[in-house]
Amino acid sequence: xxxxxxxxxxxxxxxxxxxxxxxxxxxxxxxxxxxxxxxxxxxxxxxxxxxxxxxxxxxxxxxxxxxxxxxxxxxxxxxxxxxxxxxxxxxxxxxxxxxxxxxxxxxxxxxxxxxxxxxxxxxxxxxxxxxxxxxxxxxxxxxxxxxxxxxxxxxxxxxxxxxxxxxxxxxxxxxxxxxxxxxxxxxxxxxxxxxxxxxxxxxxxxxxxxxxxxxxxxxxxxxxxxxxxxxxxxxxxxxxxxxxxxxxxxxxxxxxxxxxxxxxxxxxxxxxxxxxxxxxxxxxxxxxxxxxxxxxxxxxxxxxxxxxxxxxxxxxxxxxxxxxxxxxxxxxxxxxxxxxxxxxxxxxxxxxxxxxxxxxxxxxxxxxxxxxxxxxxxxxxxxxxxxxxxxxxxxxxxxxxxxxxxxxxxxxxxxxxxxxxxxxxxxxxxxxxxxxxxxxxxxxxxxxxxxxxxxxxxxxxxxxxxxxxxxxxxxxxxxxxxxxxxxxxxxxxxxxxxxxxxxxxxxxxxxxxxxxxxxxxxxxxxxxxxxxxxx
Amino acid sequence: xxxxxxxxxxxxxxxxxxxxxxxxxxxxxxxxxxxxxxxxxxxxxxxxxxxxxxxxxxxxxxxxxxxxxxxxxxxxxxxxxxxxxxxxxxxxxxxxxxxxxxxxxxxxxxxxxxxxxxxxxxxxxxxxxxxxxxxxxxxxxxxxxxxxxxxxxxxxxxxxxxxxxxxxxxxxxxxxxxxxxxxxxxxxxxxxxxxxxxxxxxxxxxxxxxxxxxxxxxxxxxxxxxxxxxxxxxxxxxxxxxxxxxxxxxxxxxxxxxxxxxxxxxx
Numbered sequence: 001x002x003x004x005x006x007x008x009x010x011x012x013x014x015x016x017x018x019x020x021x022x023x024x025x026x027x028x029x030x031x032x033x034x035x036x037x038x039x040x041x042x043x044x045x046x047x048x049x050x051x052x053x054x055x056x057x058x059x060x061x062x063x064x065x066x067x068x069x070x071x072x073x074x075x076x077x078x079x080x081x082x083x084x085x086x087x088x089x090x091x092x093x094x095x096x097x098x099x100x101x102x103x104x105x106x107x108x109x110x111x112x113x114x115x116x117x118x119x120x121x122x123x124x125x126x127x128x129x130x131x132x133x134x135x136x137x138x139x140x141x142x143x144x145x146x147x148x149x150x151x152x153x154x155x156x157x158x159x160x161x162x163x164x165x166x167x168x169x170x171x172x173x174x175x176x177x178x179x180x181x182x183x184x185x186x187x188x189x190x191x192x193x194x195x196x197x198x199x200x201x202x203x204x205x206x207x208x209x210x211x212x213x214x215x216x217x218x219x220x221x222x223x224x225x226x227x228x229x230x231x232x233x234x235x236x237x238x239x240x241x242x243x244x245x246x247x248x249x250x251x252x253x254x255x256x257x258x259x260x261x262x263x264x265x266x267x268x269x270x271x272x273x274x275x276x277x278x279x280x281x282x283x284x285x286x287x288x289x290x291x292x293x294x295x296x297x298x299x300x301x302x303x304x305x306x307x308x309x310x311x312x313x314x315x316x317x318x319x320x321x322x323x324x325x326x327x328x329x330x331x332x333x334x335x336x337x338x339x340x341x342x343x344x345x346x347x348x349x350x351x352x353x354x355x356x357x358x359x360x361x362x363x364x365x366x367x368x369x370x371x372x373x374x375x376x377x378x379x380x381x382x383x384x385x386x387x388x389x390x391x392x393x394x395x396x397x398x399x400x401x402x403x404x405x406x407x408x409x410x411x412x413x414x415x416x417x418x419x420x421x422x423x424x425x426x427x428x429x430x431x432x433x434x435x436x437x438x439x440x441x442x443x444x445x446x447x448x449x450x451x452x453x454x455x456x457x458x459x460x461x462x463x464x465x466x467x468x469x470x471x472x473x474x475x476x477x478x479x480x481x482x483x484x485x486x487x488x489x490x491x492x493x494x495x496x497x498x499x500x501x502x503x504x505x506x507x508x509x510x511x512x513x514x515x516x517x518x519x520x521x522x523x524x525x526x527x528x529x530x531x532x533x534x535x
Numbered sequence: 536x537x538x539x540x541x542x543x544x545x546x547x548x549x550x551x552x553x554x555x556x557x558x559x560x561x562x563x564x565x566x567x568x569x570x571x572x573x574x575x576x577x578x579x580x581x582x583x584x585x586x587x588x589x590x591x592x593x594x595x596x597x598x599x600x601x602x603x604x605x606x607x608x609x610x611x612x613x614x615x616x617x618x619x620x621x622x623x624x625x626x627x628x629x630x631x632x633x634x635x636x637x638x639x640x641x642x643x644x645x646x647x648x649x650x651x652x653x654x655x656x657x658x659x660x661x662x663x664x665x666x667x668x669x670x671x672x673x674x675x676x677x678x679x680x681x682x683x684x685x686x687x688x689x690x691x692x693x694x695x696x697x698x699x700x701x702x703x704x705x706x707x708x709x710x711x712x713x714x715x716x717x718x719x720x721x722x723x724x725x726x727x728x729x730x731x732x733x734x735x736x737x738x739x740x741x742x743x744x745x746x747x748x749x750x751x752x753x754x755x756x757x758x759x760x761x762x763x764x765x766x767x768x769x770x771x772x773x774x775x776x777x778x779x780x781x782x783x784x785x786x787x788x789x790x791x792x793x794x795x796x797x798x799x800x801x802x
Contacts (some may be wrong), residue, residue: 332703356706364699364704374698374716386705456754 004070005030007052007172013063013229014051019246021047022228024208025064029172029204030379034195036219036236037208038251041426041455045208049174052206053089054081068172085115090165090455092158094177099161106160107133107145113164133160134169136193138462154318154434155186155407159193165434166197172464176208183317185481188526191218210455212255215530216240224248233329240530256530257489260467260508270344271305272443272476273329278302278338280324298324300500306444311470313478313508315484315523321500322480326448329478330364331355334508343443353391363437367449369429371423374385380517381433383407386440394454411465427458431465438469446478451486462472476482484527488512496520550788554781555583557601558608566588567595570753577633578771590760591767596774600781602755607666607785610749611736613671615729623725625777627678627684627717631709641687643694652677653686653742660748666721667750674739678732685728690717727797741782757782 005028014022022044029035037045050056051337052066054073066073068088073081085091093099101109110129114120120128130145136159138272149157150360158178177192181185195218198205207216215236217221224232224247232245244338245247280299287293298321306312316322328335332349340348347358363386368373373382387393394402404414410431421429430450436443447466451459467490469475481487487494488508495505498516504517515521551764561569567585573593580681581588587596629637656673663669693699693715700711743749744758751761764774 291752327700330704349545359704359706362704365703366700368697372697372701373719382683385707389706433701496708 004379006069006326007206009048009052009064010049012048014047014056014060015063016057016060017267021060022051023225024123025225025228025230027223027230029206031171031204032198032202033221034198034205035205036222037206038210038212038215038222039224040210040251040386040457045210045225046176048230049091049176049206049208052174053085053091055085055349056235062335067154067170079217083117083379085171086113087168088173089174090168090170092161092165092173092175092178094180100157102149105148107377110160110167113167117168118458122320122482128167129163132163134165135166135197135431136160137189153186154182154496158182158186158190158328159492160198162190163191166201166203168525169201170276172204172206173318174208177210178207180209180211180216183527184484184523185317185526187214188217188528191528200374211528212240212263212456213530216255216530217528222524224251227508249420250457254456255485257308257460257468257485259512262492262493267373269307271306271341271397272308272343273306273478274341275304275325275329276339276341278325278328278335278340280321280328280333280335284443297500299328299335302497303338304495304502304503306476306478309474309476310444311479311490311492313487313494314478314480314497315482315487315494316497317482317523318322320497322388322497325497326446326478326480329448330362331359356389356391360386360440361442362444362446363440363442364446365430365437365447365450367452369426369433372429372433374419377420379407379421379424380418381476382421383417383436383439383488386436389440396525402439403435406438409438410435425458426454427462434465434469435460438473441473442475444476444478446480448458448480449482450479459486466490475519484512484523496523538551539568541793541795544799547791547793549794550784551792554604554785554788555608558604558723561598561601561605565598565601568692569594569598569755570700575757578767587738588765588773590774591771594755596760596777599755599760600777602762603757603778603781604785606744606750606754607737607740607782610667610671610740611733612672614674614678614736614739616752617671617675618682619725619729622679622682622684623686623718623721624687625633626683627713629683629687630690630717631713637687640683644683646675647680651677653739656739656743657746660743665751667754670740670743670749674736676705677739678736681732682725682728684797685724686721689721689724693717693720696798699707723796723800729801730789730793730796734786734793737782737789741778747797 005063009026012025021489025048027035035310035476037048039045051062056062062074068084073084076084077236087113093242098391100106107126107129109374110132111122111125114125114128115122127521133144138156138159151161152160167465177195180189191214194205196208197203200350207215207219219236222234224245226247232248234242240252241246241251246474251350278299279301281296281297283293284296300326304312314322327333328348329340331340335348339346342358345358350358380403382408384399403417407414407416412428412431412435421432424432450526454462463486466477477490479487479490490506493506494508494511495502496511497521498519503514504511504520511520512524517526543679571594574588576593577591579585579589585595589595589598601650625640635674659673660669675748699712699716702716707715740749740756741758741761744756745762747762749758750756758779
């Protein structure tokens, strides 16, 4: 190792008011090295990344020193720092949509970064932008330079964000959860790209993530943060094989969820949810005034069944049609063909009081813990909303008692009912959403990526809760997710969906152990895994 | 710590409240009867007797400005109420149902937008006769598509939130969801838009009465005061100055308030 590391943090501390967010943090990054900064949300890892960039929010106080090439960043003026950011340090954020300007061509956005850092002719800047887009693998896409962010997929947008970060050939790149918003296949590609860039350019990379599997896959060294302090640090393989601190062990356990114990096979009972040949089409953009617009089949003849008390997983990449299918199953959209039968009755064609009666048997939990609740409603009122389905809603006292009971079932206090959604964390909000789904005592609950937005530790807790509820209340689940690890932990049986069709289904253990369809094998190969990476 | 924006809101709210207070006060009391002609006192300069002086017919200008504020606030407020009352339900309906209903409502909006507003207002008042009542209707009609568009646009964004899907899973229909979940979350936005439409209403009212289609004599209005002052710009330019300043200040105050409220919402 060279005498002077690329980046050195010397007892870095960040505090906001009386709260110490980051405490006495020291580590270093060398050229060509990938360091993983890992911890649950609230562990101070994002704040550390911002502190390195000297981009702390107003009111935050910094102590200790950040040295880049030996120069102390923390004593530089704002003007000097603006020269450093972008030129010496590049940064990639989690959300590729909001990091880009929606009304600017992507080539112009990359070139803008070049022009902000010195007098460069616009043809030179454009040439550099093309090079940068090439280097992140957007060369093949004809005219990528002239397209707008909304014309690109999530993975391509993240590539653009990386191009912007590396166009000036910075010596250090900081990537804050760069793959969290992406599905597994895309995640794997982005991680490969980052590794290649580091190797070719001898950059240093700090990869911030809550996901041990991602960190295991990509990094040379790991720094584990807990409550703003380093609890463990070392070579990646070393830490993964012999974690010393209990917190590291917990993170590892949460990343590698144990597969669900297969429950007793369901025999003889008729299915509680029976989906037959669902087709859902959308019109494409009209090309001609005279001809009917072409149709796009989001769901193409899908059938599936769920038996009482059975937990069924539905996996597939984003865009495979699984959310559309779910909306059809929940009777939120009418399918063009096919039928959904619930507790033995036709659900998809029901209306009026029959529809309302059947709706009591199927409830849903949605992905976004922040968008699932009307911010102006109290938790109590939100949980009681499905009571609208009852012909004779329970009395006020009975309602109170039931709300307190479901809050207790999901691990919240009855007093939480009087509070508002913004007062809760993401994990607590998903508990509230589960409570809302339980209030009508349904037979089936549908989950649409219900744990994807959660931190690994919280995700493990929610999955535990779901397993417990299912066995206690004999609840059936339809669990839609792009995350194989999660599906394996919750599902007895799994369906794999690709381009609107079910390509494979069977008991979870056998699908995972010996996938039959090429697409399933591809999905399994793309999922980051801890032990293969460290071996 | 107060940002310049915060100061803007405070100044805007202060000006707006002062004008509305003046309008309310004019309902009960003005220094002189704003309609009383007293030719003997005509064209007096500002002084202790008449703070803003008198006009060519000897009316007290301050009293006329105050009574004009009453007229202005009344017309603008009622036209905003018309716009809200018709535009918001139309916007909610368009956002909730989509498809053909949405097309019909929004193309109807475009039709109204396509007319030059003042011209149509002149047409309405020309057909139904000039007067404050018809001015309110004429201005109100142009507020309808504005509120319908704002409501539809923001409503569509809220319909993509999972809580509307959760409400549908709870068996609620689009109308109930519109009133329980969509409208309450749009109120802040509608207050901002209402403030801005209010200021446009003040200008429109002044414009209509300037061309003689608003409030009819002897009811005082800022627009007609400006018109009357036209022939007297040389001997008494102040007669144009006071009503002009009144329109300017009131509209400025409302805009500062509206902009400030908007940026607060966006934070």
